[in-house]
Amino acid sequence: MKILLNSTRFANTFYHKTGTGFPLLLVHGFAEDSTIFNHQVSALQQGYTLIIPDIPGSGDSALPPEPMSMELIADFIHEIIEQEGYGKVILAGHSMGGYATLAFVERYPAQLLGWGLLHSTAYADDEAKKENRRKSINLIKNDGKDVFLKAMVPNLYSEQSKVQIPHELAQHLTTALKITSESLIAYYHAMILRPHRTNLFTCNNLPVLFVIGNEDNAVPYMNMLTQSTLPAKSFVVLLEGVGHTGMLESPQKVNVALNKFCQWVLQQ
Numbered sequence: 001m002k003i004l005l006n007s008t009r010f011a012n013t014f015y016h017k018t019g020t021g022f023p024l025l026l027v028h029g030f031a032e033d034s035t036i037f038n039h040q041v042s043a044l045q046q047g048y049t050l051i052i053p054d055i056p057g058s059g060d061s062a063l064p065p066e067p068m069s070m071e072l073i074a075d076f077i078h079e080i081i082e083q084e085g086y087g088k089v090i091l092a093g094h095s096m097g098g099y100a101t102l103a104f105v106e107r108y109p110a111q112l113l114g115w116g117l118l119h120s121t122a123y124a125d126d127e128a129k130k131e132n133r134r135k136s137i138n139l140i141k142n143d144g145k146d147v148f149l150k151a152m153v154p155n156l157y158s159e160q161s162k163v164q165i166p167h168e169l170a171q172h173l174t175t176a177l178k179i180t181s182e183s184l185i186a187y188y189h190a191m192i193l194r195p196h197r198t199n200l201f202t203c204n205n206l207p208v209l210f211v212i213g214n215e216d217n218a219v220p221y222m223n224m225l226t227q228s229t230l231p232a233k234s235f236v237v238l239l240e241g242v243g244h245t246g247m248l249e250s251p252q253k254v255n256v257a258l259n260k261f262c263q264w265v266l267q268q
């Protein structure tokens, strides 16, 4: 079911609600929308209430007038949780959705029973990454977003996945091409500005899920493995032959990882 968020700050924004059980919120990444989690919805809706937003500026959700930031997306997620009347949830984000998840952990830890990073990192961008993002912003402005996205999206998949699931990649690109240049540029500025947040792994006792692809070109898997040693309670899944998009490249394993993590969290 697609639901309008009743919000003045986030006008014309939406999330999807499916299934029954403890609330599990999944936050999509850059150049994606809620459909990136379609395989997770079909597998997990029997056991959980899945809440999957289109973050502001993606999918059916409008870009808000105030500057984009990971904290803004965290506040948006918070409004969804308030609207649904949930006390606590489990929250996991893919890549940029993971950066927003980290901002949420910082602002609203009391609303979490556990949280997860799917191909994401608590490290801030280094100078080289910031420079690459600035180049991408210029490419979008000068050559158009289609040129940028057609080069970027395939890079989110392992070589093996490009051959084995070309239809998923093509659908991902179709979704990405619907997002406006204004949104893409706003997300890049927000990612450049996001701080280092590794302190969040140790500042509370919340269990943390790490889903890692050993062929991830966007978030080096060694970075994630290193970070996975920091929390007191880590649940780590390393996916072989997978790039940056395990939800599509290895859906069964990601579904099992999410389910086992949630069961573990709910038993704490």
Ligand code: MLT
Pocket (backbone or CB within 6 Å): 028, 029, 030, 031, 094, 095, 096, 097, 191, 218
């Ligand atoms: C994403 O998938 O959300 C992006 O690759 C994140 C990033 O560029 O850091």
